Each structure stands twice: as C-alpha cells, then as structure tokens.
Amino acid sequence: MSESKITNTINEPEEAGRDHEQQLLATSPESKSSGQKAGWTHLFVAALRVSFLRQPYWEGIPVSPLTILILVAGYLLSAICFQWLLAPGPADFNFRAFGTDWFPFAAWAWLCFCLRHSPENHGAGKSSTAPSASHLFVLSMAQGLLLNIVLYWPLSLTMQLGWLKHNSLGLTMSWVLYLTPLAVTMAIQSVFLWRASGRRTSYIFLILVVMVGSSAMEVVTRPPSFWYPRHVQSGEDESAEKQREISQEVFEGQAALLNKKLADIQPHRPGIIDLYSLSFAPYGEENVFLNETSMVTQVMAKRFDAEGRSLQLANNPGTMDSLPWATPLNLQRAIQHIAKRMDVNEDILFLHMSSHGASDGELSAGMWPLSVKSVTPEDLKRWLDEAGIKYRVISISACYAGNWVAPLSDENSLVMTASDADHTSYGCGSKSDLTFFGRAMYDEQLRDKTLSFEVAHAAARPIIKQREEEAGKSDGYSNPQIAVGEHIRTRLKLLEQRLISAPAATAVK
Template sequence: MSVPLAVSGWLAPVVFWWPEAPADVEAAHAGLALTDEVVAAQPQLLDDALAALQPPHPNRVNVYGLTYAPYAAEDVFMRESAVVARTMRERFGANGRMVELVVNPATTTTLPWATPLNLRKAIAHVATVMDRERDVLFVHLTSHGGADGKLASNTWPLKTEPMTPELLKRWLDEAGVRWRVISVSACYSGSWIAPLAGDGTLVMTAADADHTSYGCGRRSELTFFGRAMYEDALRETWSFTEAHAAARKLIEVREKEAGKSDGYSNPQISEGAGIRDVLQRLHEQQRGAR
C-alpha cells in the first residue's frame, strides 16, 4: 500500500486501490507502472507544465489550451492529444500556452496525468495567467464516451472518476474563464452540448447524443473526428465553425467508406453570440499574421 498512500494526497479525488486486475483489462493493457520514479515525477510534471505557461501578448486574442486524454489502454487518445496540441501551437499561436494531460504508460514520466483534479488545477492556473477579458481557453477531451454523457477513464491500477460536462462547466465558471472553446472527441458526445452551451462558449463534438463516433479502437491512428478536424480542416482555416462544417463532410464520407454500420456520427456544434465575435477577431488576427 506504500505507493497509493504516497500519492493520494495530491491526486484526489482519485481513489487508489489494489484489486486483482479484471481479465479483460489485463488482457487489453498492462496498466500504469507505479514505480517510485513515476510517483515522484507526476506532481512535478504538472507543476512544471503550469509554471511554463507564457503570459499573454497585449492587444491580441491569445489562445491557451488544455488536452485531456484519460484512457491509457489505447494509444489513439495519446496520439490525438499530441496532434491537437501541435495544431493549436502551429495555427493559433499557442506555443508556450498548451498543457497536455495524458494517461498512457509511454508518457508517465513526461506528461502529467489526465485526472479530474489535474484538469481542475490546470483550468484554475491558466485562468490566473491569461487575460480573461480577451483571451480564449481551448479544451480538447478525447476518450470513449457513454450514452450517459460520461467520458471514460482508464487508469488501472488507479481508479479515477469519469469526466462529465457538468464538472467541466463548474470548474470553468469557478475559474472565471469567460471565453471557451470546448472540443469533445467521444461517442455520444453531443450530450455535452446543452450543459456547456452559453454566450461565451463554442462547443464542438465528434457525434450527436445518439450515435457513436468512429476510429477509437486500438488499431486506430487517430479518431475520425481528430483527423478531420485537426489534421485536415484546421489546416485550411482559422475558423472553428468553418473547420467543423468541413470536418462533418469528411467524416461522413470516411465513415461510409469504412463501413460504419450504426449510422452517421453526426458531429454537433454550438456557438454563443459572445464567443462568435471573439473568434472572428482571432480568425482575422491569425490570417493577417500569415
């Protein structure tokens, strides 16, 4: 019990346990190796990532970004986090303003874990660095999603709670983040629209509330939404709404070609009137910088 006792103070609300691994989990994934090195590194990784955030440039719309990939058993979510972070840095000037939260055996000593508390801490800290009247916080969440609206967490042998849109909204509200772009890459993610929508928020999802998304298996390089939105569409525009519209078309074609049998995923979007003006300024700013 020495390892879980050592880290329980900084990772709450994570509940630590040492049960026998379920057969399906054990077969699918070896889980996280909680070595002394990993346990010692994790708190410092988050502190270092947050301390490295750069202050905003004055008189500009600055983009700060967080990615959240809490499913360790499939590398597709780790890869998607990296692709999304790279696109935000290269296309939206977020270099020095991105934090990746990822749970994966390959990143346990390089990236802070995607746990609910780490996400809450990251949101709270970013809010103290950014200009909350001018700047935008971009949050991309990628995992399996359930019809109940919960984002799956796979951190065995740690047990972490699934993320929900209600939790995310509460933490953004508590931090005083005014302008928000939220991207949810998961099955049934359209259920996140209503809880998060508002004047200062743009919400984009990989599916509606009744359909699965596609491309989130162990052999997938990227999800269909991640590839269409962040590798394809946002390379052609700085408008999230234009990119989402283009991604919808790409996804529909690709899902048909792949033989998706349960219907079009039908990605959704909701844009508040307030954030629309901010993102238009961002679009013009980035276009003018090229």
C-alpha cells in the same frame, strides 16, 4: 474394488473385465508410452463430448501432477498468443504477468472438490461415474482449454478485430464484444459441471457463483497483459521498454511534472487576443487518444499561436515521465492556473477532450493500475465558471458526445462534438492512429485550410459521413454537433484576423 477404479453403472461386469485387462497391459513397459498417448486422447475426446453438451465420459482420463502442469501451460500459451494477436503494433513481453491471475485456477479446483468431496457425490448421470475431484478438475480444465482454443479466442478475435478494422469499438460495444464469447464459454462449462455433480439443484448456485465470481474478479482486478504496446515519444530511444509500473518515484515525479508544465505556461500579452490550449486524454488503454491530443496540441500551438500557452494531460504508459496525468483534479488545477496566466475577459481557452464515450455521455477514464474518475459536463462548467474564464472553445471527441453540448453552451462558448447524443463516433479503436473526427477536423482542416472552427466543422461533417459509410458503420451517421454563442463568434473572428496578418499563421509542418 478400490476408489481409483472408474466403473460403469450400466454394465459393471463388462467394464470390470475391461479395467482388469487394462491393468494387466499397463504393467508391461511396452504399453506405458502408448498408454500415455491413449490417456491424452481419451481426455480430449471426453472434453470434446462435454463441450457439445454430451454426458461426461471418464474412462481412461489421466490424472497426475504432470497432466495438470501441461494443461496450465496450455492455458498460459493460448493467452500469450491471443494477447499478442490483439496487440496494436510492436509490443514488449511482460514476464510479470506470469505471477498474476491465478485466482480462477484456485476457484476451479475448490469448486471441483466441493462437487465431488465424497463417494456419494459421484453419480454423474446415466452413463458414467467419476471417482474423485481430481478427475473432474482435469476434465474441466481440458474442456476449458479446448473451448478457449476453438471457441473463445477465435470468437473474440473475430468480433474484436472485425470491429477494430472499421475503427468502431466504442465503450458499450467493447463490453459486448468481450462478454459475449465469455458468456457462451461459461454457459457450456456450467452445464458440464452441473451434470458431473449429479444434476443436484443445490449445486447450481455454487457453480454460478464460482464461475461468474472468478470472471468478475478478473475484470475488476485487471491483471496485467503478457504484451504491452511499445510506446516511443519523439527524442526517446526506440528500444526503451515502457510498462505499466506506477511506483512511488512515478507518483512524486508526476507532481513535480505538473508544477513544471504549469509554470512553463506564458502570461497574457497586453493588447493581443491569445488562445490558450488545454488537451485531455483520460483513457490510457489505447494510443489513439494520446495521438489525437498530441496532434491537436501541435495544431493549436502552430496555427493558433498557442506555443508556450499549451498544456497536454494524458493517461498513457509511455508518457508517465513526460506528460501529467489526465485526472479530474489535474484538469481543475490546470484550468485554475491558466486562468491566472491569461486575461480571463479577453483571451480564449481551447479545451479538447478525447476518449471513449458511453450512452449517458460519460467519458472513459483510467490506466491500470491507476484509478481515475470521469469528468462530467457539470464538473467542467463549474470549474470554468469558478476560474472566471469567459471565452471558451470546447471540443469533445467521443461516442455520444452530443450529451455535452447543452450543459456547456452559452453566448460566450463554442461547443463542438464528434457525435450527437444518440450515436457512436468512429476511429477510437486500438488499431487507429486518429479518430475520424480528429483527423477531418484538425489534421485536415484546421492544420492548413482554415482558421475558423465553424468552417472546419462544416467541412469535416461530409468527409466523416463518407468515411463512415465506406467503413460500414452500422448504427448510422455519427452526426457531429456544434453550438456557437454570438459573443465567442465575434471573439474568434478577431483572433482569426490577427492570425491571418501575423507570421504565426502558417501551416503546421
């Protein structure tokens, strides 16, 4: 019997007769179309069996270049649909994504060949055998596609969109929501591959290395998505397409843009307490941080007379031509330059930072393919001290932001955060326009109700608590923090008195 025949190890004569009958039927033109349909039916029935951890079943599985092409197309189509469902609002299609992320398919094919590279490796358990690596590759691809459609994509959408609806997707939970469906899918596929390899212990390590390695490669390389949010800045054409392409022109333009923005910062006015505003949004994968820092910058400019003395740093695909990148080096340079323009012993520097936060206080940073290091509280304090800026108002809008309070607090500083060191904040998901803290603190209090950061923070706390309870926040009240030094409190009182009596103290329209 030829190697292309699939024989049953339990009842060989019966299966041989069945194979002979199928071979005779396949010679007639009338049976060709029905045979193809039956082949696909056999394929997905077999894929369904192994997805429920049953023994592999190989009979009637079609193996051809067309079969593989259709399965690959199914993977791409399901990925396109899934990413479209997760896209926050209007999105543009990115054709360049078709040319990336092929490593898992290559690793998959290589693994199947390793598991079935010779006839003696065909033993796959008690029920059946498989004739070649091509049958294993086709069946494992069909199983993976089936798991994606009925398990991975629905579970991922349910978990992520369910959390995003409540605006609670912090950094740690983001990884949990991403890895849990992936781990379940990989475990099911690994069991099938191990059984199909004849349950050989030596193959377990190989299967895990390829499965985990290909997934890790995707996480590390961050292949481009098929869909990107359409980013539109004020004054821009709404049809303008914004994609994550960082070319040499962008790099050179960024350097010139930062220099221009720094040069535009106005100098200190003698006899006047000026507030200089600096905002920093280092995480470029979601618009909420750009939205918040833009709003905060506007409030500072209009309500606190910081027009001409404001600088916004942001990582976002839609602002690469209009805003300098939010990198540690750019932040350090901005602090140094502002210190030269202000009176470091009289004026006040306001700094607002908005991003995802980890349990150790680290803020998420980056915008694929740009690699960005995170700023630490120790970095920020050192840069402020080196610049000689005395009076500081520092605002951290992130999960676990309470970790920033102690390192930055002193008698000349006001430090306020969206949460304490043990809780997440809310509103940092891709479906959010503003975080709960940013909306309550700046958009609703400082915008038109008060000029006092302390009063605004105290008023925002119960509002945030109520909204978190209504949203079903599961890990408890975020508990926003504030620490106020006596010297900065006196300085802010003087600024507030000046703004109340000045024409600049008007509500933001």
